[in-house]
Amino acid sequence: MASSSTSGRRLACGPADPSVLYFQRQHVSNNIWAGVSSEDVRCRRYEGIIWDIPIHQYVLAIVDQMGFGGMLRCGKPKDIDHHLITALIERWRPETHTFHFPVGEATVTLEDVEVLWGLKVDGEALTAYIPPTEAGYWKDRCLDFLGFIPDASELKEMAFKQTSLSRQLRIELSGDHDHYIYAQRARIYCLLLLGGLMIPNASGNKIPFFYLQFFMDIELCSTYRVGQQALNGME
Secondary structure, three states, X not given: OOOEXXXXXXXXXXXXXXXXXXXXXHOOOHHHHHOOOOOOOOOOOOOOOOOOOOOOHHHHHHHHHHOOHHHHHOOOOOOOXXXXXXXXXXXXXXXXXXXXXXXXXXXXXXXXXXXXXXXXXXXXXXXXXXXXXXXXXXXXXXXXXXXXXXXXXXXXXXXXXXXXXXXXXXXXXXXXXXXHHHHHHHHHHHHHHHHXXXXXXXXXXEEXXXXXXXXXXXHHHOOEOHHHXXXXXHO
């Protein structure tokens, strides 16, 4: 970014080379030069009970197998400095997918995602097809793979409420159960991590049903490069 002034008068503001950063007129930083105030950006993220309830060791083992153990072990997200996030957004340029700082350009890399969250960054692409939208289809899939049937409103909107998934975590797993019971609980954890933390819905409280298709086959789930999707979500 470049700016200069003579006798207190600003002559030029914005990118030194507009042929590269050509979105300047639509960029949030343009408001700064125009003297337009803006509110701090509020981040969408899951604030549920997933980190507050002890997880069964067998469930955790399956979550690890599915590739989301690193995210779960990172612990509950810390308090967000919204002023800092807002400042970073003002430095983010979609044309180059980098932050433009006075010291140079920087960005989040796949290596960062892999090291911090332990997510797989190579393997099968996380692609999907749109499953049928009949309520009966999802009743059967949710009962088989999650162990419960969503509310009528959720079946109508084709999206879980995060609270309905969190409610299942409150059901204590005591004693010995068949493996599929632990697998159902592990899928609920992974749905909350994927749809609530990695790529949250704009509503802040809903997770699309079709995410479940990534977790139906536990062995296949472990082959997806979900780290790439996490990076895309950050951008």
